[in-house]
Amino acid sequence: MxxxxxxxxxxxxxxxxxxxxxxxxxxxxxxxxxxxxxxxxxxxxxxxxxxxxxxxxxxxxxxxxxxxxxxxxxxxxxxxxxxxxxxxxxxxxxxxxxxxxxxxxxxxxxxxxxxxxxxxxxxxxxxxxxxxxxxxxxxxxxxxxxxxxxxxxxxxxxxxxxxxxxxxxxxxxxxxxxxxxxQADFDPTAAVEADVDAGPDEELSLADLVSNSRTLFASAFAVVFVIVTFEGLFYRGMLTYLPEILHGLPVMDGITIGAGFDGIQPADYIYVGLLVVGMAGQYAGGKLTNRLAAERGLMGIFVVLAVLALVFVPVTSLGLVPLLALCGVIGFFLFAIQPFYQEAVAVHTPADTRGLSYGYTYLGEFGFGSASIALGGFVLGSFQLMAFFAMLSVFALIGAALSFGLYVRINGGYGATDDVSA
The missing domain is CATH 1.20.1250.20 (MFS general substrate transporter like domains)
Structure with a gap:
């Protein structure tokens, strides 16, 4: 369609x-x-x-x-x-x-x-x-x-x-x-039921905010929020330190771009390539949300990310081509997961508090998720490189476990009370 x-x-x-x-x-x-x-x-x-x-x-x-x-x-x-x-x-x-x-x-x-x-x-x-x-x-x-x-x-x-x-x-x-x-003309509530007020609420009070927040965190959204936070921990840690890690890999030694490109490092191109592949991941993930339950998609991609993190260090010893392939796959799945958690928020929240829901979501993603920058710096400075990727793998496995738990909960008969979406 x-x-x-x-x-x-x-x-x-x-x-x-x-x-x-x-x-x-x-x-x-x-x-x-x-x-x-x-x-x-x-x-x-x-x-x-x-x-x-x-x-x-x-x-x-x-x-x-x-x-x-x-x-x-x-x-x-x-x-x-x-x-x-x-x-x-x-x-x-x-x-x-x-x-x-x-x-x-x-x-x-x-x-x-x-x-x-x-x-x-x-x-x-x-x-x-x-x-x-x-x-x-x-x-x-x-x-x-x-x-x-x-x-x-x-x-x-x-x-x-x-x-x-x-x-x-x-x-x-x-x-x-x-x-x-x-000058853009559109209906911001076209996808919700006519009796659901998803428009601006000029009378929102502190009591309403507290009440809406309690409603959200008494539902399946509480689990979604924690899932997004662990996705943020993996995402921020990986993208913050991967450029520096790539620069320091022995496999990158001796590789040059060519005359006239002083200051441009091959590792930079690998990183940009990862982001470009991420566009394909975003598209594939978004299309799959129309066919696959958000909880199942989250669970599967988290497992893949956990495995990719664990094999990163061993793959770097195999040569440049395997490293390029691995970075491409990481880029694909790192961004393919995002439409699934965005869909999960939409499914498990009421339409009239959708802005508040996504506010909490990105507090978890960009706010709490940024803690992996400090954690990653400590781990990289105190332990071997494998420990850093093991930490990221743990984040992904916790996300997978929470996604599995949410899927079981929703499909075990509790969906009628926990799914508060429109």
Whole structure:
């Protein structure tokens, strides 16, 4: 079945938003080297400043979801796009103030604005789209495009322009996407029953928030939340440290790109290739959610990820081609799992609290899941490489066990009380 007009309109709007969130997110590290030289600050201080920018990206997901339920998803996504673009304009103007603290302000504002997107965008898809799995797939692919293009475009522009002009140019697509969104016409509640109020709730109170949260965590969503957190632990740990791990592998020694490409490492191409393969994983996972129960899909992919983590170190001793193949498979399944947990949230939550549900979801994914960055750094610094991948494998196996438990619970007669979706 193809997408109807409403589905296509929502898909285009959310794909633009998702790609731009990651476009901005992954371009920030490209500026770090330039800022170190521009403002003559220590790596430690700049690291703290950048961390302050990234922190709201995860921690702000919950209030972002609450605001999406109260004021409407389209309005929040437009605010997100304009806020991210405005933040990069502030970064560009920081050179005039000649202050690293102006950089800090721009980054913090970016993190706050960006945190809105995932709960609002996914809530919009879940309540407005009939072919949810297909749109989740394309939505995920758009995110991967942004992940790959953000650093590529920023690095390329920095060859020719000063960093402040690059920051300003990167802000332009966000403004254009907001203008597109203003004229986009769609029904944000087309996929829910007529008697379900999934629209903006102007009267949401603290008591309502507490009540809705209790309802969510008294249902199967509580298990879904923990599953997403362990997926986040695996995802953040793998993507944060894999580039550095690839750079240090003996199999990479002596491999060069060629004349005229100084500073570009073969490991960087492997990492980008993994992200590109992830687009195929996103699409395949999204399409499979239309045919396979979310709990079964999560369980199967978690098991695959656990195995892939355990075989990583042995495969590196087999040569470059096996390593390339393994990284491609990791990229495929690392992103194929995402439409399944997004679908699980949609299945196990009521439509009128979908923004709140996805707010909690991305608090787990980007907030609690980021704990694996600290854990991974400790493990890599204290133990052999195999211990790091064993840690990731444990995260995946716990996710698989929880998914299996949820599947048994739902199919054992408890679905009528635990599935609170519309």
């Amino acid at each position: 193809g997408l109807n007009t409403n589905d296509r309109s929502i898909a285009g709007f959310t794909m633009a938003g998702h790609s731009l969130v990651h476009w901005f997110e992954t371009s920030i590290p490209i500026f770090l080297v330039v800022w170190l030289a521009e403002f003559d600050v220590s790596v430690a201080l700049l690291g703290i400043i950048v961390a302050l920018g990234y922190a709201p990206f995860g921690l702000g997901a919950l209030p972002g979801g609450i605001l999406a339920d109260r004021y409407g998803t389209k309005r929040l996504i437009l605010l997100c796009l304009l806020g991210m673009s405005g933040s990069f304009i502030i970064l560009a103007l920081a050179s005039i103030a000649d202050s690293i603290y102006a950089i800090a302000v721009g980054l913090v504002l970016w993190g706050i604005a960006a945190s809105i997107y995932h709960p609002a965008g996914l809530a919009l898809i879940s309540t407005g789209v009939d072919e949810r799995g297909t749109v989740f797939a394309w939505h995920g692919i758009a995110g991967n495009v942004g992940i790959a293009l953000g650093p590529f475009v920023a690095a390329t522009l920095l060859i020719f322009l000063e960093w402040q002009y690059v920051a300003a140019i990167l802000a332009v697509p966000g403004v254009l996407a907001a203008l597109y969104g203003l």
